[in-house]
Amino acid sequence: AQSVTQPDIHITVSEGASLELRCNYSYGATPYLFWYVQSPGQGLQLLLKYFSGDTLVQGIKGFEAEFKRSQSSFNLRKPSVHWSDAAEYFCAVELSGGGNKLTFGTGTQLKVEL
């Protein structure tokens, strides 16, 4: 069965510092890959997604992620964090072919220090 690992439960960064959130997946083939953000009381919002092609994917709010097949990773990055980025971040995978369920990691809670 496919699985998603987010090894960091909590991360604290200073405002203006760079950010990298880690995500590793376990699956026989390359799945579709997603990063979502969840703020308190809000639904999950899609930041970016990877289906194929260029392994560096740009998303909303200045986020990007890089797919590394050799490491089965899809890490999320942002060069300069803003206080409003404080939220919980989820990595998710979907079986290739569309129309299927998402399998989520356990999430990384981001705290931003001013």
Place this chain on the structure above:
Amino acid sequence: GAGVSQTPSNKVTEKGKYVELRCDPISGHTALYWYRQSLGQGPEFLIYFQGTGAADDSGLPNDRFFAVRPEGSVSTLKIQRTERGDSAVYLCASSPQPWTTTDTQYFGPGTRLTVL
């Protein structure tokens, strides 16, 4: 346009009671998904509808859980004989083109269910 809406936003019930949770997907979206998010966990898939039919219900934990989507739009998740372990946030998502590789699921704010 309006996003995915879910009602109620909060539901408190007693152990053994029956509850219904409602999801209104984005207009025109053919696919609808239910997920459950327990405290400190990521969402877990429950069921996926394509139109009116359940295309994949492999995530429903047991036969106390049931979901319908009779007209291919609004969906109701029904839980019988609720247990304290059912307490969680129930998320609904919809997507426009599940048969395409670029399809995206759009999530509602969720219903927080508390079973006392």
